[in-house]
Amino acid sequence: MGKEKVGWVALLIIVSSWCVSSSSHSSSSSFRGDLSRGKAPLTFGSASASSLVLNRVGQSVVLPLHGNVFPIGSYNATVYIGQPPKPYFLDPDTGSDLTWLQCKVRGARCTPTPHPLYPPSDELVDSSDPICRSLQSGDYKSDCVERCGYEVQYADGGSSRGFLVKDDVHFESNRGRVLSPRVALGCGYNQIPGRYLPYLDGVLGLGKGRSSLVSQLSRQELVANVLGHCLSTRGGGFLFFGDDLYDSSRISWTPMSRDPKHYSPGTAELLFARKPTGQKNMLLVFDSGSTYTYFSSEAYQALSSRVNEELMGKPFTRALDDRTLPLCWRALMPFENIRDVTEYFKPFALSFNSGNQFEVPPESYLIKSELGNVCMGVLNGTHEGLEDRNLIGDTSMQDKMVIYDNERQRLGWASKDCSQLPKSRAFAA
Secondary structure: OOOOOOOOEEEEEOOOOOOOOHHHHOOOOOEOOOOOOOOOOOOOOOOOOOOOEEOOOOOOEEEEEEEEOOOOOEEEEEEEEOOOOEEEEEEEEOOOOOOEEEEOOOOOEOOOOOOOOEOOOOOEOOOOOHHHHHOOOOOOOOOOOOOOEEEEEEOOOOEEEEEEEEEEEOEEOOOOOEEOOEEEEEEEEEEEOOOOOOOOOEEEEOOOOOOOHHHHHHHOOOOOOEEEEEEOOOOOEEEEEOOOOOOHHHOEEEEOOOOOOOOOOEEEEEEEOOEEOOOOOEEEEEOOOOOOEEEOHHHHHHHHHHHHHHHOOOOEEEOOOOOOOOOEEEEOOOOOOHHHOHHHOOOEEEEEOOOOEEEEOHHHOEEEOOOOOEEEOEEEOHHHOOOOOEEEOHHHOEOEEEEEEOOOOEEEEEEOOOOOOOOOHHHHO
16 A cells, blocks of 8 residues: 555553653754655745745634645645744644654654754643643543653554643744744654654644644634645645634535544535435544545445446456555556546535535545556545544545634535635635
8 A cells, every 4th residue: 555644543641650851851863763764755845934924814824735645645834943943844633632743852762854853942841731631531640740741642553752841833924023822732752653654843733622733822812713724636735723714604514523532523424426325424533634534344335336336338447456545447548647537437425414515526535646547545444443433534625625613613614726825815705
C-alpha cells in the first residue's frame, strides 16, 4: 500500500509515572535511532512568508496549506512559535486536541524534521492547570505537580510523549499588527513513528477539547470557536479560525453528535449514484488527520462492489499489480489527469437526518497512481482496527469548505475551489 495516515486518536492520556528535571532544557543533539528520512514532501510554504493572516473582514485567521492526498499523503500549515518567532510545519488534525512539536531536550528521540527541533519555553504547564486536567482521565492522580506530562497514541501505531509548556504563537494582521497569544502546547521528546512517517515538525491539534488551538484562541477572545478547512484537489488549500469567512445561509449544516472527543455528525445512510446501498446508521467522524476515508467492512464492500458494477462494459480492468491502494483499475492507456476518467465513475453521498447530503464526486475519492492507473481512496477501516467507525478523511473533503462550528455545535460544508485563499464573507456566497 502507498503512503497513508490514519488520524483517529486511539488513546490520549497523561502519564503520571515520570518527572523530567528542569535541566533537560539544556541543548543536546536529538537521538533519531534507525529511522530513515524517506520521501520528503514536494513543497512547503516559505518560511519567510506570513503564515497566519487576519482576514480583512471581521476577526478570522487564515493559514495557507501545502501538500496533497497523493503522493505526499498529508497537508501542513506553517506556524510561527517562540521568541524570536520560528517557523514549524504542522499537520492540521481535527481528530486530536493537543498541538505538539518535536522538541530539543536532553535524550530526545525524534523523527526527521524539516526544521531544527523546537527549543521549549521555560514556562511549564503544571498538573493543576485546567488544560492539563482536560487531558486526564477521571481517576488520574499526578505524581509530578510541577509538570504536566502527556502521551498521545495514533491508530497507525505512532505516538508522541512529552510535557506541556506555554509559548507565543504569532499572527500577522492585514494591517501589519502582530498578535502573539500565549498558548499551551506539547514538547514531544519521544516520538515513535507509525506506518506513515510524515516529514513534519509536529501536529496542529484542532479537536473539540480545551487544549486545542482554536479553543485556546477563543477563550482569549481572539476568534469565535469555529474552524474550517478547504483542501484542493490540485494540492494545497487553507485552514481558518473564526466565523467571518462564510455566509451561514449558504452552508449545508447538520448537528454535531454529543461525542465529547470527535467531530461527529452522528449516523448517515450511504448512497451511490444517488441510490441507496442498504448501508444505514453509519457512525461517522470527520478527521482531517486521516489521508483517506475509511468505511467499516460492510459499507466498504457495498461501495466497492457498486463502483466495480458501474465499470462493467467500460474500458477499465482491475490493476492487480498496482499496490498503491487496495482497489485500482487500468485504462487502455495510462492517463495524465484524474479528470480524464471521472466521466466513467459516479459520486457517492452520505445522507443525514437533517436532510442534507455530503456528496463526494469521483475526483474527490479517486487518485491517480504513479503507474497511470485510477485507485479508490476509500479503504476498509475494519482491517485497520477501526471496528465499526467510519472516518471521513482528506480525500473525501477535497474542494469543499468544511466547517466545525463549536459555538453552535454543528458541522457544515459547501463546494468550493479551494485553490484560492478567501478574502471576505463573499467567498462562500
